[in-house]
Structure formats: structure tokens, C-alpha cells
Amino acid sequence: MSDKDSLEARPAVGQPVLSATHVTKQFRVSGGHITAVDDVSVDFHAGKVLAVVGESGSGKSTLARMLLRLMPVTSGTISYQGKDVTHIKGAELRKYWRDVQAVFQDPFSSFNQFYTVGQTLRRGMGAQGLEKETLEQLIETCLGYVGLKPGDAVHKYPHQLSGGQRQRVMIARALMMNPKVLLADEATSMLDASLRVSALNVLQDLRENLGLTVLFITHDIGQACYLADEVVVMEHGLIVERGTTDEVIFEPKNEYTKRLLADVPDLKGSLKVSKDF
Amino acid sequence: MTNISSSAVVAEAEGPLVPVGLPTEPKKAKPGWRSLNFGSRMWIALGIIGFVAALAFIGPLFYPFGPDEKVGSLYDYPTWMNTPPTFEHVLGTENFGYDVLAVLMASARTSIIIGLLAGTIAVVIGVAIGVLAGYVGGWVEELLMGFTNIVLAIPSIVILILISISLQSTNVPFLKGAVGLALVIGITSWPWTARAVRAQASSVATREHIDVAKLSGARTPSIMVRDVLPYLASYAVMAWVLQLASAILAESTLSMLGLGPSGANSLGKQLFWALAFQAVATGAWWAFLPPTIVLTMISFGLLYLQSSLDEVFNPRLRRGKKKNLAKAAARRAETARKLAENQPVEVNA
Numbered sequence A: 001m002s003d004k005d006s007l008e009a010r011p012a013v014g015q016p017v018l019s020a021t022h023v024t025k026q027f028r029v030s031g032g033h034i035t036a037v038d039d040v041s042v043d044f045h046a047g048k049v050l051a052v053v054g055e056s057g058s059g060k061s062t063l064a065r066m067l068l069r070l071m072p073v074t075s076g077t078i079s080y081q082g083k084d085v086t087h088i089k090g091a092e093l094r095k096y097w098r099d100v101q102a103v104f105q106d107p108f109s110s111f112n113q114f115y116t117v118g119q120t121l122r123r124g125m126g127a128q129g130l131e132k133e134t135l136e137q138l139i140e141t142c143l144g145y146v147g148l149k150p151g152d153a154v155h156k157y158p159h160q161l162s163g164g165q166r167q168r169v170m171i172a173r174a175l176m177m178n179p180k181v182l183l184a185d186e187a188t189s190m191l192d193a194s195l196r197v198s199a200l201n202v203l204q205d206l207r208e209n210l211g212l213t214v215l216f217i218t219h220d221i222g223q224a225c226y227l228a229d230e231v232v233v234m235e236h237g238l239i240v241e242r243g244t245t246d247e248v249i250f251e252p253k254n255e256y257t258k259r260l261l262a263d264v265p266d267l268k269g270s271l272k273v274s275k276d277f
Numbered sequence B: 001m002t003n004i005s006s007s008a009v010v011a012e013a014e015g016p017l018v019p020v021g022l023p024t025e026p027k028k029a030k031p032g033w034r035s036l037n038f039g040s041r042m043w044i045a046l047g048i049i050g051f052v053a054a055l056a057f058i059g060p061l062f063y064p065f066g067p068d069e070k071v072g073s074l075y076d077y078p079t080w081m082n083t084p085p086t087f088e089h090v091l092g093t094e095n096f097g098y099d100v101l102a103v104l105m106a107s108a109r110t111s112i113i114i115g116l117l118a119g120t121i122a123v124v125i126g127v128a129i130g131v132l133a134g135y136v137g138g139w140v141e142e143l144l145m146g147f148t149n150i151v152l153a154i155p156s157i158v159i160l161i162l163i164s165i166s167l168q169s170t171n172v173p174f175l176k177g178a179v180g181l182a183l184v185i186g187i188t189s190w191p192w193t194a195r196a197v198r199a200q201a202s203s204v205a206t207r208e209h210i211d212v213a214k215l216s217g218a219r220t221p222s223i224m225v226r227d228v229l230p231y232l233a234s235y236a237v238m239a240w241v242l243q244l245a246s247a248i249l250a251e252s253t254l255s256m257l258g259l260g261p262s263g264a265n266s267l268g269k270q271l272f273w274a275l276a277f278q279a280v281a282t283g284a285w286w287a288f289l290p291p292t293i294v295l296t297m298i299s300f301g302l303l304y305l306q307s308s309l310d311e312v313f314n315p316r317l318r319r320g321k322k323k324n325l326a327k328a329a330a331r332r333a334e335t336a337r338k339l340a341e342n343q344p345v346e347v348n349a
């Protein structure tokens, strides 16, 4: 993170850093196919938090996995910093993965249970050829950043950590790669309420202090509005609504969005408070 | 023969599905009951295997006669059947006048070594092919599994016999012996393991930690070794135990056909000579019964060990069973209550 070059390489705030253009994903299933993501175009602006909201099964994770290049697209284009990355592979893809990182929903299955936290964190850095001391320093910084005691955590196995601690380790892992974009796919939904708030605050912090572009995926429009600058609403693989957070909350155009908002009665009040500080 | 390992493919659905005399409140059942039961299974298996291993590797250190030492003539009775009884040659002599027990110990040792070697070769090949196919997928998987199925479809006994015969006519001494036989058995018996491991590996490949490893910049070989293999280790151990048993049986089959390792004793060769010298027809049971019993003990012990390992490595299997048992018990209790209260009972409930 103290790496000056990559800070300078970061595009100016407001430019699209990552974008999906007419992206579609179909899965073959018995007796035909289903369209999980249907002709979706969306831009991620540097230094902003964009939330993708939708009920379970609306295609959010599929979209995220395509953006992450963990799953091929059926059609459409993914571009990063103006460059088409839809079909890159090998070393180029690994380079892309340094810039675009993710934290997933299940903080347990995200871990290789046979390795300690330290081994998991060091894994990614081996390829970058850092010196041992720099590496340990980096681990310490990143674990500290998410509020974990480095000396404690590095020797632990995933099953010795709580769900919240595991999720923080995963955030630390992503941070160590010094990414420019962070995708959080339901990263807070398996945490209980108090941990969720602190995880959300960590993400908030990252955006403010590190200028990270965050894609925040959730089924909970309340969380989305708490964190995001812009909100995109997905239903059955389609984007049905998009706009700034205030637009989506105060002037929703789509019926589905209105229904999602109706489930969170206190949203408007609590949002004003949280945005005031 | 090698088909034994097919049980590694099928998740075992053994055990009583509708046990009799269930407790009506399964939660109050004695907590240690299951684990005690499974523990004893494991100990019985290890006991049997340990006994045979001791016979093969420790026995010869204390037994006064060697397997190449002529101590009598064709099929001398066990000495405890003489008057007065002695315990000099407890199992009598075999066709060449060697002490049966001494030969038995040497044979067991060769058979175990062949089994270990062949089983290890089979598991290494099977796991390598299975992980590669299951993790990489696509045309690599098609190709490797196509090849595996072809090898599986060829009757392996035919291949075994053909290769064994051709090895026996080579001039390379080490290929004629136990090592050659182990190689032949090993390279013909991996397909079952490969298939079982492939299925497992492709399911591990969908776990999120694989995606995380990719995002961390790990390359495919590193992911296969560090992120897929450890999740298959328990599986590989069980496959190895089965391959061991089937390799030992394969060795005895080949040896009984006269294709045994030259220059070494083996359980199958012992049976071969006993048959060739009319032991069965003349009632010389001490010549053919002991190797048969030792063979049975080895394969029974290994199969039993495998099924108890299955429960150790798959706690879900145990819990799943328990849960099913509990559910079944609850259902029966409910039905019984309804019957008792003269309420209608759904037939298919």
C-alpha cells in the first residue's frame, strides 16, 4: 500500500476503472439453459463504492465471477483500465488478479483448512518476490488494518478463528495484493449484526483512506445504501434500476426496488444519520 | 481381483437402515456407543494386519528353520500329530521337504512387499491422473478419463498374464522377481482409483478456496498440489488400503497360474506348488490351508480397515447415519403413538 508507483497508476477519481459491457452468462441445465446474467452493462468508477443489490438467484455472484475472470462470459466484454480483459490468461491474468481482488460470502470455505493464516497470506506474496522482512511487515500492516493482532493470528488455523475473524483475514489477504478494485460478494451476510457493522466500516475505511474502488454485492438494500455511492438493482439477471444511492432510495422507479426498500422500514432515517457525521 | 477397489467409488451405504429396537428418544442414547463400536472395528482390523505383519517380518528372527532349509521329505505330518507329539515342525513340511511355517513366513513377507509396492504405484498413478482430470476438466478430463475407461475395459487379468509371461522371458533378473510383478500389478490396477479421485477432485475444484488461491496468484500445479491434494488425502489413504489388498490377491492369482516371482517365495507360489504336488488330493492340508488362511486374513483385515477408516475420515457418514436413525426413530414413535390413540396413519408417512 505504500507502493508509490501503483498509487500514481491509479486513475483519477470518477473514471470507469472496470466495466462490463453487454455481458451475458447462460448455464446449460438439463432441458435447455438458464440466463443467469442477461445483457448487463455496468461501470465501476475509481474510488467509488458501487453496490449490486438483488434477491438470491438474481445473478449477482455470476456477474462478480465474470468480472473476476473466474468464469468465462457467454458473450460481452470485460474491460479494465480501458483494456479488454475478457480473454486474457496465464501471466496476464495473474497480473489482473493483483489489481482486482475479492472477498467471498463464506469465510470458511474461502480458506484452505490445511494452512495457517500466515501460510494463506504468504501464499499470494511468494509470486511477487518480496523479501522476507518486507513480507512479514506487510502481513502485520494488513492484519492490523482489519483489527487483528498479527502475532496471534498468523499461527492459527481457520477453524480456530471466529466467522468474523476469518472474514477479516480474507479482507487482509485481498489488501496485501495492493488491489485497485475490491469485489465483496455477500462478504458481510454470514456475519452477525455487530460484526457486520465493523466489516462494513472496514470497507468504508478502505475506500476513504486507500482510494479503493469497491463493488459491494448484497441482497440487503439497507447495507448497500449504508456503504454505496451508487446502487444497481438486479432481478432475474437483468439490471432493473440504477442511480446514485439517494436517487434509488428516495425516487425508486422500479416496482421491485420499491418492494426491496419496503422491507427496510427505517432505512431513510438511519441513512440520514449515518451520512451526517 | 482389482475390482475390489470399486467400493471406493460407491459411497458405502451399508449398515442397518431400519434397525430394530430403536430408542424412542435418540438423544438420550448412550453417547459413546457409536464411537466405541467403530473403535473396536478399527482395532480388530489393525490386530489382524499386525499379526500377519509380525509373522512375516518378526517371526523369521525367532524361528529356527529357514525357508531354504530341507528338514524332511514330501508332506511330512505336522510334528504335533506324531506320537509322542513335538512342536518342532508345527505345520509339517511341504512338497520339497521344507518347513511349511518357515516358507509361510517368507511368503507372507514377499506378498506384503509386492502389495505395498504395487498398491503405492497404483495409487500414485491413480491420484495423479484423477487430480489432473478432475481439477483441469475440459478436454484434458475427456482424454484422461477416456484412457482410464479403456484400461478399465481391458480384462486386467489377461494383461497381467501377458505382461508377466513376457517379463519372465526377459534377461533382466530384477524384472523376473517380486519387483517386476509389483510393477505389472501396479500399472494395471490404477483406473478405479483414478475414477474415484477424479470425482472427488472436481468437487473440491468448486470450493471457494480454489478461487482465493487463483486470486492470490497461485499457478495451476501449485493449486493442484496444495489446494486440491490435501482434501483428497484421506481418500487416497483409503484407496491405497484397497489397492494393497487387491494387489496381494492379484499376486497370488498370478503365482497360482505359475507366473509368480522367480527366486522368491510367495503365498500364491506356495499354493501353486501345493496344487502341483497333489496336496489337496492327498489330504496334506498343512501345505495349502496356511497360505490360504494368511491370504484371507490379509485381505479381510485390509478391507475391514478401509471401512473403519471411511468412518474416521467421513464424520458426515457417521453423523448422517445417526441423523437418519434419529429421524426414522422419531417417525416410528409418531406412528406408534397415532396407532395407540387410534388415529389414522398415512401409509407412506
Ligand SMILES: Nc1ncnc2c1ncn2[C@@H]1O[C@H](COP(=O)(O)OP(=O)(O)O)[C@@H](O)[C@H]1O
Residues within 6 Å of the ligand: A027, A028, A029, A034, A035, A036, A054, A055, A056, A057, A058, A059, A060, A061, A062, A063
Ligand atoms: N454453475 C452454475 N450452473 C448452473 N446454474 C448456475 C450456476 N451458478 C449459478 N447458477 C444459476 O444462476 C442464477 C444466478 O445465480 P447467482 O449468480 O449465484 O445469484 P446470486 O448471487 O444473486 O444469488 C441462479 O438461478 C443459479 O441457480
Ligand SMILES: [Mg+2]
Residues within 6 Å of the ligand: A057, A060, A061, A062, A186
Ligand atoms: Mg450469490
